[in-house]
Amino acid sequence: MGEDEVAVAGGVDVNTPSVARMYDYYLGGKDNYEVDRQAVEELDKVVPSTRPLAVNNRRFLQRAVRVLAEDYGVRQFLDHGSGLPTQDNVHQVAQRVDPEARVVYVDNDPIVLAHGRALLEENTNTAVIQADLRDTEEIFASPDVRRLIDLSQPVGALFVSVMHCIPDSSDPAGVLRGIIERLPSGSFLVINQLVSEDKATRDFVTDFMAKATGDRWGRVRQAHEVERYFDGLEILEPGLGEINDWRPDSELGPRQLTDEWYEFGGVARKP
Secondary structure (H helix, E strand, C coil): CCHHHHHHHHCCCCCCCCHHHHHHHHCCCCCCCHHHHHHHHHHHCCCCCHHHHHHHHHHHHHHHHHHHHHHHCCCEEEEECCCCCCCCCHHHHHHHHCCCCEEEEEECCHHHHHHHHHHHCCCCCEEEEECCCCCHHHHHHCHHHHHHCCCCCCCEEEEECCHHHCCHHHCHHHHHHHHHHHCCCCCEEEEEEEECCCHHHHHHHHHHHHHHCCCCCCCCECHHHHHHHHCCCEECCCCCEEHHHCCCCCCCCCCCCCCCCEEEEEEEECC
């Protein structure tokens, strides 16, 4: 079966780069196509720091989940825009702390659904659903969410390196507020996105990714815009900033050789 046939049979568009598959390639995964690798090569010509940025982003996710599970007793997680499964997923980190921890992955890319379900079919405390994170009603009505997420108990809601995929027309801060309103008090939000204080970088990456992905992209923003995502929440120490500085547990992470953009965010609790 050729790539075009796979695209038709599985609902996967292999002729247009996918953010999830590009991220998979940056992390050394194999669930990507030539079109994704070509897009990465073009992006790297202008923002060459992206591969270490992706690796460090993944490490931030793992640290945040571990801290929430170990230090705050969180036992259920909703991972919005989860991307393709890779080593040390959210459920693996959380279930090392408590084997009964429950995780639902949410992504709108059909290839994530296919690969995720294949990997998780023997883990009854973990599920993956195909949904747009902007569709709050669909997410919370999902049978898997209803089965695994108890909204009478704190939830760890993850939005890791995904909010830059939400365009301004969809009101990303409003999307987050809609989800926060559904979560019980004591829940936690892990939020970060790509930012740059250089307008040329912001404009190039935003335009490049919008064209490359068929407008399935939002915008590279500035740090002060991301800070608004946390309005009304109690921000955990050490506060908001570059994610490498959020409770680092090792000095072994790759270093960005350039600083044209970075991941900005943190972790907060709903009062």
